[in-house]
Amino acid sequence: MQDKDQDVHLQAFDKETQNMLKDALKDPDTVDLRKVAAVIINxxxxxxxxxxxxxxxxxxxxxxxxxGDNNTFRGHLLNLLQEEYARREETRENDHKRWIGFVSLICSVFHNIKVGSGPMIALVEPIYECLNRMTKFDAVTHEEEVYCLVEQLHRIGKQLENQNETQMSELFCTLRDCFFIESLTSLSRLLLLNIIEFRAGGWEFGHILTRFFLDHMRPSLRTRAFLLPTLHSPSYLIFWLPHPHPLHASLVTPINPLSRHGLLTQNLGSTLTDHHWSTDHRLGTIERIQ
Structure with missing residues (x-):
């Protein structure tokens, strides 16, 4: 790694910490690696x-x-993550941002750091436990937790399923139930619908969308496209929302199709009024574009 790249990675730290981390990057044996792991995690x-x-x-x-045939830093990293995991519920209660950060970090470590040619198997169970915690009623009714949950599943869902398919199936059964929670926000509902269809499509959405839907937009509506990161598909549903609406937007979500799970039972072009939804959750009409 070049010094310039290191500066980009380390600029979030104070100068003294940057120097310590630069030393660790050059020669890990010259620094306290537990301290290095601690500052990175914090x-x-x-x-x-x-x-x-x-x-x-x-x-x-x-x-x-x-x-140098050594793995001291990785051991410190895992031990500190284990300590944070042990107090996860306390963290969630007292510091919600830190809780979101922990889930994001442990999933990022699983995704980016390998043991040999495979993932860190020791993280599989803790990650499943954290993701399942985010499906509980007091969590799924918070948009930031739903967004974090969906983001992590987009990133590592396929890898996790390869390690334990049964647990992934159980997680998604819970997510389908969560979809119909009456107090769920429109955005959270769209996020859950998105990840359900993402897995149903084999953890992918197909090729990058090459023609956007501006020609199809209705001039009488104030609309914009709501696209999640990593959503790439040749086929989209446009959710036309009358203005004003809580989202003030045209929501776009991929289909594979949506009716596969019985979440939306009407045909394309019809009005969506699923009996599980209240009037506030009415989406209006939808169109399919290529």
């Missing part, structure tokens, strides 16, 4: 956006250690 818990960069730093240190 920064990730304070700022979930940093998780991806944190894992890049960790991976470089682990690779540098491997040259």
């Amino acid at each position: 920064q990730s818990l304070q700022d979930p956006v940093f998780c991806k960069e944190a894992c890049r730093v960790c991976r470089v240190i682990i690779q540098a250690e491997a040259k």
Whole structure:
């Protein structure tokens, strides 16, 4: 790794910590690796956006250690994650942002750091436990937890299912039930619908959308496209929302098709009024575009 790249990874830290981490990247044997792991984890818990960069730093240190046939840093990293996992419920109750950061971090570590050619198997059960916690009523009614849950499943869902298909199936059974919780927000409902269809399509949405739907937009509606990161599909449903609406937008979500799970039972072009939904959840008419 070049120094310039290291600066990009480490700029979230103060100067003294940056110097310590740079030393760790160059020669792990010259620093206290438990302290290094601790500062990386703490920064990730304070700022979930940093998780991806944190894992890049960790991976470089682990690779540098491997040259000397050592794995001290990886051991410290796992031990500290285990300590944080043990107090996860307390963290969630007292510091919601830190809880989101922990789930994001442990999933990022699983995704980015390998043991040999495979994932860290020791993280599979803790990750499933955390994701299942995010499906509980007091969690799924918070949009930030639903977004985190869906984001992690987009990233590592296929890998997790390869490790334990039964647990993944149980998780998605719960997600389908969550979809019909009356107090769920429109955005949370769309997020859940998105990930249900993502898995149903084999953990993918197909090729990148090459023709957008602007020509199909109705001039009488104020609309915009709501696209989740990583949504790529040649076929979309446009959710036309009358204005004003809680989302003030045209929501776009992929289909494989939606009726597969009985979530939306009307034909394309009809009005959606699923009997499980209240009037506030009415979506209006939908169209399919290619």
